[in-house]
Amino acid sequence: MDRHEDCEEDPDFIDSDRDFESEQDDIEYDRNFPEFNFDQDMRNPQFEVGQILSSTAEFREAVRMYDALNGSNVKFKANDERRVQGICKLGCQWRIWASRMDASERMQVKSYTSEHTCSRDQFNRHLKKDLHTDISRNVAWKMRRYAKEILVGSLHEQFRRSYAAEVLRTNVGSMIIIALQEQIFKEIYVCLNYCKAGFRDGCRMVVGVNGCHLRGSFRGIMLIAVGIDTNDCIYPVAYVVVEKENTASWRWFLTSLSEDISIGNGMG
Structure with a gap:
């Protein structure tokens, strides 16, 4: 699969032909590593070195959710089916690297710097998209009308009472x-x-x-x-x-x- 085909619809993709730096060498697999539980951990994603995720897509989604909940702005600097590198906005030291563990689709966090040196950003681009708050004007108008019907309906019900x-x-x-x-x-x-x-x-x-x-x-x-x-x-x-x-x-x-x-x- 062409790595560009996998990422052509990702607005955060920044192409990079550079390999991972030496600090991202493979971690030994002779120990038990923590696994990311999608159903539970997606409520508030937390990462650590050695953590295992079921797929590249799950890792990207977890990073995006972390991004939205923490008010940061993360870009995927390296982003294909084998490896993903996430970095925070310019000047911030937060970054995370993950790559395929083996022939399966599982991804493993190889390096993680968890501290942000940037300030929280209230205009997070992932918040609207991933939490589904970015709605059209037509949808907003319909929901406003629906909310008014609920309120007016309750008032009509009160007026019908004695x-x-x-x-x-x-x-x-x-x-x-x-x-x-x-x-x-x-x-x-x-x-x-x-x-x-x-x-x-x-x-x-x-x-x-x-x-x-x-x-x-x-x-x-x-x-x-x-x-x-x-x-x-x-x-x-x-x-x-x-x-x-x-x-x-x-x-x-x-x-x-x-x-x-x-x-x-x-x-x-």
Whole structure:
């Protein structure tokens, strides 16, 4: 097999006709060497001299995974079916050499310098490719739409439930008013009993109001009434969700609030 044919699709391949340096002499085989367990060790590849891998392809994949997980940038300087040399980016001393052990496809690490003298690179080219995070714009758009469907679906499910009945069951004495128009939700007023009691018993008799736009799936406007407690902190009293912020919606909110918390003559 032509070594160029084996590597022609590898973007990290740098052709080199030089043989391995003398420090990569064959290791004696009269001892038991550690073996790389692909299913377990690929979660966090670690290398050592003498380590045995099942094939050249497995060795390349292990180096790439190590590269992605450690934020380094490794190139294969010598790269064919018999031997592979990996070096880190220019100026870094990290490098690894592996070659065929025998007539089988097994590869053995012959030399390994494990220390990096470079800084971690957050723009690792292997991370997107090998961890499958490099997706097209079309795929990203589809996944965004799918995520929104999941979120909106859960909101629809909540709206189908009897929210008012659940609040009244768990917060006895609360006030909830739901306004419908031809059986379509229009407005909701909520004042929890504990908030109502806390305002009456421990807050100054001053109410502040404000409104904001809702950016969720159902949009609308939230109007809220707050008080000031004994620690001079904002205390929520009641809120409404309405379709639009206008005179009619504010009048409905404040009228419901005044009746609910018994707002009387404010001359005092």
